[in-house]
Amino acid sequence: MIRFENVTKTYARSQRPALDDLSLEIERGQFAFVVGPSGSGKSTLLRLVIREEPTTSGSVLVAGHDLAMLPPRKVPRLRRQIGTVFQDFRLLPNKNVTQNVAFALQVLGKPNRAIRMLVPETLELVGLEGKGKRMPHELSGGEQQRVAIARAVVNKPPILLADEPTGNLDPTTSLDIVRLLADINNQYGTTVVMATHDNVIVDEMQRRVIELDHGVLVRDEAQGSYIPAP
Numbered sequence: 001m002i003r004f005e006n007v008t009k010t011y012a013r014s015q016r017p018a019l020d021d022l023s024l025e026i027e028r029g030q031f032a033f034v035v036g037p038s039g040s041g042k043s044t045l046l047r048l049v050i051r052e053e054p055t056t057s058g059s060v061l062v063a064g065h066d067l068a069m070l071p072p073r074k075v076p077r078l079r080r081q082i083g084t085v086f087q088d089f090r091l092l093p094n095k096n097v098t099q100n101v102a103f104a105l106q107v108l109g110k111p112n113r114a115i116r117m118l119v120p121e122t123l124e125l126v127g128l129e130g131k132g133k134r135m136p137h138e139l140s141g142g143e144q145q146r147v148a149i150a151r152a153v154v155n156k157p158p159i160l161l162a163d164e165p166t167g168n169l170d171p172t173t174s175l176d177i178v179r180l181l182a183d184i185n186n187q188y189g190t191t192v193v194m195a196t197h198d199n200v201i202v203d204e205m206q207r208r209v210i211e212l213d214h215g216v217l218v219r220d221e222a223q224g225s226y227i228p229a230p
């Protein structure tokens with residue numbers, strides 16, 4: 001589903017590569033954590049998957065397509081297949097919960113009929129049934145992240161990328177959010193890639209762990225902890 005082939009990414013005016021000769025494959029339906037200290041290249045890895053940034057060398061393939069070969073007019077099509085969730089939620093502050101989720105479908109030109117079906121069903125999936133009329137500021141951080149997740153998956157994308165989605169949440173809420181991502185992975189077969197430096201969560205979930213250090217892949221375990229077992 002996602003393949004990196006000898007990918008190096010060096011940002012303009014920077015000396016060291018943010019990703020250094022990275023090769024890995026994430027198969028359809030997997031749930032993978034990308035771990036490593038701040039600055040190790042986790043966000044860069046995710047940005048390359050949505051072609052927010054080009055690689056400096058090497059190839060990124062998503063659903064069989066080499067992103068370097070993708071003409072700019074096809075980038076929106078790529079991004080429709082990838083839901084994204086961030087640490088800071090990024091909700092529209094002047095729209096209520098239902099409107100925030102519906103908006104993701106409206107911009108894709110989905111008919112209202114479909115939107116009226118999909119939004120309540122997705123709010124239920126994320127545990128926000130009955131909260132459609134709330135405004136973002138009336139919600140807890142965990143609830144706001146649930147809205148962001150609903151918005152990211154309402155179109156049932158095959159891939160969901162989450163960049164430090166629990167970075168602003170307390171430990172209990174963080175675990176709830178990751179369990180929700182795992183539910184979505186199970187129920188829809190969505191390929192989930194989550195960048196995190198939350199060791200408690202990674203240890204609890206025992207999923208695939210891809211560890212970066214200064215942009216170098218230093219560990220890739222099928223079911224691992226935040227720190228490798230001695």
Ligand code: ADP
Nearest residue numbers: 011014018036037038039040041042043044045
């Ligand atoms: P992480 O997500 O693990 O914190 P990042 O991918 O954000 O790591 O950063 C990896 C490296 O790339 C860091 O050294 C960071 O300073 C650098 N970097 C990230 N984004 C940019 C950018 N837009 N321009 C220049 N350097 C960047």
Ligand code: ADP
Nearest residue numbers: 062063064065069070071074075077078079081
């Ligand atoms: P075909 O029309 O031959 O069945 P597709 O509809 O799969 O092929 O693809 C048509 C074009 O759309 C391709 O040239 C490809 O670049 C682009 N495309 C298809 N799927 C994706 C994708 N997942 N991400 C980005 N671009 C895609």
